[in-house]
Amino acid sequence: MAGVVAALLFGAAAALRAEPLVNPLTADDDTVKLGRKAWIASGCMACHGNNARGAVGPDLTDDEWLRAYSDEMVFNTIKRGRSGTAMSGFGDTLSDTQIWQLITWLQDENRKRKAGAK
Amino acid sequence: MLPIRSSRRAAAPRLARLAIAVSLATTCGAGVSLAADVVHVPVTDDMLLNAQRESSNWLMAGRDYAGTRYSPLAKVNTKNVKRLVPVWNFSFGTLDAQNTTPLVVDGVMYVTGSHGRIFAVEAATGKELWSYAHPLPENIGKMMCCDVGNRGAAVYGSKVFYATPDAHVLALDRETGKVVWDVTVGDWTKAQTMTVAPLVVKGKVVVGMSGAEYPTRLWIDALDADTGKQVWRRYTIPAPGEPGSDTWGTTDADIWKYGGGSTWITGSYDPDLDTLYWSTGNPNPDWDGENRRGENLYTNSTLALNPDTGDIKFHYQYTPWDVWDYDGVNETILANIDGKKVWLHGDRNGFLYSIDRTNGKFDWAREISVVNWATGFTPDGKPIVDPDKVPSYEHKAVNVCPASEGGKWWNPMSYHPVNKTVVVPSREICADLLSGPSERVEGKYNLGLAEADWIKGYGQLVGFDAKSGEKLWTVKAPSPFTSGVLTTGGDLAFAGTPEGEFKAYDIRTGEELWSYQTGSGIVGSPITYTVNGRQYVAIPSGWGGWTGWATWGGKGGAPHLKNQRKGGTLFVFALVDK
Numbered sequence: 229m230a231g232v233v234a235a236l237l238f239g240a241a242a243a244l245r246a247e248p249l250v251n252p253l254t255a256d257d258d259t260v261k262l263g264r265k266a267w268i269a270s271g272c273m274a275c276h277g278n279n280a281r282g283a284v285g286p287d288l289t290d291d292e293w294l295r296a297y298s299d300e301m302v303f304n305t306i307k308r309g310r311s312g313t314a315m316s317g318f319g320d321t322l323s324d325t326q327i328w329q330l331i332t333w334l335q336d337e338n339r340k341r342k343a344g345a346k
Numbered sequence: 347m348l349p350i351r352s353s354r355r356a357a358a359p360r361l362a363r364l365a366i367a368v369s370l371a372t373t374c375g376a377g378v379s380l381a382a383d384v385v386h387v388p389v390t391d392d393m394l395l396n397a398q399r400e401s402s403n404w405l406m407a408g409r410d411y412a413g414t415r416y417s418p419l420a421k422v423n424t425k426n427v428k429r430l431v432p433v434w435n436f437s438f439g440t441l442d443a444q445n446t447t448p449l450v451v452d453g454v455m456y457v458t459g460s461h462g463r464i465f466a467v468e469a470a471t472g473k474e475l476w477s478y479a480h481p482l483p484e485n486i487g488k489m490m491c492c493d494v495g496n497r498g499a500a501v502y503g504s505k506v507f508y509a510t511p512d513a514h515v516l517a518l519d520r521e522t523g524k525v526v527w528d529v530t531v532g533d534w535t536k537a538q539t540m541t542v543a544p545l546v547v548k549g550k551v552v553v554g555m556s557g558a559e560y561p562t563r564l565w566i567d568a569l570d571a572d573t574g575k576q577v578w579r580r581y582t583i584p585a586p587g588e589p590g591s592d593t594w595g596t597t598d599a600d601i602w603k604y605g606g607g608s609t610w611i612t613g614s615y616d617p618d619l620d621t622l623y624w625s626t627g628n629p630n631p632d633w634d635g636e637n638r639r640g641e642n643l644y645t646n647s648t649l650a651l652n653p654d655t656g657d658i659k660f661h662y663q664y665t666p667w668d669v670w671d672y673d674g675v676n677e678t679i680l681a682n683i684d685g686k687k688v689w690l691h692g693d694r695n696g697f698l699y700s701i702d703r704t705n706g707k708f709d710w711a712r713e714i715s716v717v718n719w720a721t722g723f724t725p726d727g728k729p730i731v732d733p734d735k736v737p738s739y740e741h742k743a744v745n746v747c748p749a750s751e752g753g754k755w756w757n758p759m760s761y762h763p764v765n766k767t768v769v770v771p772s773r774e775i776c777a778d779l780l781s782g783p784s785e786r787v788e789g790k791y792n793l794g795l796a797e798a799d800w801i802k803g804y805g806q807l808v809g810f811d812a813k814s815g816e817k818l819w820t821v822k823a824p825s826p827f828t829s830g831v832l833t834t835g836g837d838l839a840f841a842g843t844p845e846g847e848f849k850a851y852d853i854r855t856g857e858e859l860w861s862y863q864t865g866s867g868i869v870g871s872p873i874t875y876t877v878n879g880r881q882y883v884a885i886p887s888g889w890g891g892w893t894g895w896a897t898w899g900g901k902g903g904a905p906h907l908k909n910q911r912k913g914g915t916l917f918v919f920a921l922v923d924k
Contacts, residue, residue: 268791268793268795269785269790269791270488270790270791271488271491271559271790271791271793274491274492274559274791274892275493275892278797278798278799278800281908282908282909283892283893283908284442284443284493284889284890284891284892284893284910284912286909287908287909309484309485309487311484313441313442313487314442314487314490314493314494314890315487316484316485316486316487316488316489317484317485318488320485321488321789321790
């Protein structure tokens with residue numbers, strides 16, 4: 229009986245859970261440029277460096293961050309911040325679209341970096 | 347009950363204070379034992395005016411009103427510094443930039459941490475007496491260009507004062523840590539934030555503001571130490587019609603409301619001239635000067651102020667029309683050299699200055715690091731700018747030296763008044779800069795920077811003859827020295843590195859004599875003091891702040907510092923027996 233209840237609850241939870249967020253944008257030149265613009269306008273480089281390769285804040289272009297975390301986690305970190313750290317949420321100054329543009333730029337930097345390393 | 351003042355005080359005023367302390371201790375039933383509880387004797391104007399002679403204490407961020415960061419203590423010296431070992435440490439409980447300078451009053455240390463915290467601890471043992479954490483808005487981090495740090499506290503009477511990132515100034519009871527008053531002096535949602543260590547002058551708590559990377563107009567405030575009530579405010583950007591308002595060009599009528607001019611480094615005070623010296627930072631937008639053509643007074647200047655009114659007596663401007671973010675906010679050290687009263691100022695624009703502090707006249711300037719944005723000075727002390735090194739929308743200025751953080755970054759230098767030597771933490775780093783149109787939105791970055799590439803360089807600690815400006819010695823290092831400097835009567839200069847090494851040098855030669863690895867980068871400032879006759883040396887460790895030089899650009903920097911471990915610990919050292 230308990231197993232049945234657990235299964236029902238699990239099924240209900242799964243049904244309620246929204247699909248995980250994924251970056252809806254494609255990495256065309258315009259989107260990448262807009263992402264770079266959002267990066268500069270929001271002052272992200274003050275902590276993460278001009279090209280997001282890390283300063284006092286972590287490198288955001290390496291696989292460790294971009295690939296180890298889902299698009300949704302990256303999106304939520306930028307939108308809501310990380311409690312207890314200097315990373316504030318930018319949801320009040322960047323629209324969701326701008327955050328995805330910014331992520332697109334980061335992902336493009338990641339691709340360029342790996343291509344350059346080959 | 348509070349820790350007791352010891353009998354180590356020798357001067358007459360100190361004896362008088364000791365008598366008060368003993369009386370209080372007796373009244374309260376405590377013995378006059380150094381091991382007993384301590385009495386917090388009020389910090390008086392006389393103590394502050396004679397802080398240089400308070401050899402056991404460290405009473406203000408710059409140690410004395412001249413801001414020398416020199417202590418006459420000599421028990422730890424060039425001969426025995428190798429026997430310096432850690433005797434206690436203290437965790438701040440927070441990460442990010444630990445920019446503080448601790449204070450010590452009669453065996454009690456008052457030290458601020460990042461994220462709005464302050465602590466009182468026994469200076470001989472590290473035992474916490476009390477702590478206070480100011481609640482911060484969740485999103486304060488993005489309103490601070492350069493981390494959620496704090497540069498230290500101030501003491502006066504029975505209170506300790508400090509400023510918080512969200513622009514509160516607090517007075518706490520030194521004995522209990524209870525808040526006596528809490529005033530809000532700025533609007534953090536407009537990036538009017540605070541990291542400064544206050545300075546108490548003539549019963550007023552003087553504080554400055556951070557925030558010039560955002561469009562805002564900043565100031566210096568003097569608050570009544572008893573109540574927190576504002577006594578005066580000095581805006582650093584003149585309103586229309588005020589002197590200097592005609593130095594902001596003609597294309598932007600509102601520029602004066604948003605022109606920056608931050609004041610986040612503690613000033614100095616000359617009681618004989620009754621003048622407060624306080625420096626100002628960059629104009630906003632930082633790199634885009636198109637709509638603010640002119641000298642942009644009073645940015646990048648040191649203001650000589652009437653401490654009773656905040657009125658400007660005179661000023662000297664280091665970088666007119668700053669389009670490099672040279673941000674002249676750094677400290678002024680008041681020195682008397684062969685009868686001449688000067689202030690010494692190491693600027694991010696790469697020059698060490700000597701300025702006549704009776705009138706603001708240019709004395710001399712010497713290169714701390716390679717400088718090419720200016721080719722020299724006019725006779726009245728204005729820099730002669732190389733137009734090829736001026737970034738614009740169309741012109742990428744290549745290999746501009748120094749890069750935006752100097753020269754000398756904000757970390758304070760120290761002046762050894764016996765050797766007449768000033769020790770400057772520095773760096774040799776240049777940059778390629780292209781400015782770009784900026785967008786003015788309150789509470790959002792407004793840098794005016796299209797692209798920047800920092801060029802790989804190195805760090806250095808430089809000893810200068812304070813009279814001539816001649817370089818006496820230079821210590822080179824893989825990275826810039828990112829701590830403040832302490833000099834002592836033991837002929838030592840202490841400084842720290844981004845790699846976490848806390849080092850002691852012979853001030854006469856620059857020879858490295860001692861080093862200790864603190865585990866995280868050092869961006870705070872060292873002090874020294876005594877308790878029961880034993881000399882201690884303290885340094886905060888905890889990496890953070892703006893480090894564009896480290897990894898900003900594609901051409902280098904200091905990649906080994908990327909992802910440097912953060913921390914938040916105060917280390918305290920003393921000599922171990924042979």
